[in-house]
Amino acid sequence: MQFMRTLECIIRKGDCLSVLQDYPDNFFDLIVTSPPYADCRVKTYGGIAPDAYVEWFLPRSEQFLRVLKPTGTSILKLLNPWGTEQKKETKNF
Numbered sequence: 001m002q003f004m005r006t007l008e009c010i011i012r013k014g015d016c017l018s019v020l021q022d023y024p025d026n027f028f029d030l031i032v033t034s035p036p037y038a039d040c041r042v043k044t045y046g047g048i049a050p051d052a053y054v055e056w057f058l059p060r061s062e063q064f065l066r067v068l069k070p071t072g073t074s075i076l077k078l079l080n081p082w083g084t085e086q087k088k089e090t091k092n093f
Helices: 016-022 050-067
Strands: 028-033 068-076
Touching: 016 050, 028 050, 050 068
Parallel strands: 028 068
Antiparallel strands: none
């Protein structure tokens, strides 16, 4: 006899630097994130200067690594930061 496993999905909105501090180490199986783009969406996100982006992103990536299980997956979605044209690509596996 097979038993069904419970699957819990947690979707949180906010700055991951503060939101992820609420979770213990090795908690998540999957992290999906789409951080602000350097200077591309100033009206939406307030913008981050390109020369400050790495310094801004590194503390957040440390939180991702801390809360992600060793067998977990992290998906980081970034668009073309140099223009408004978005390229869509589909791959069949």
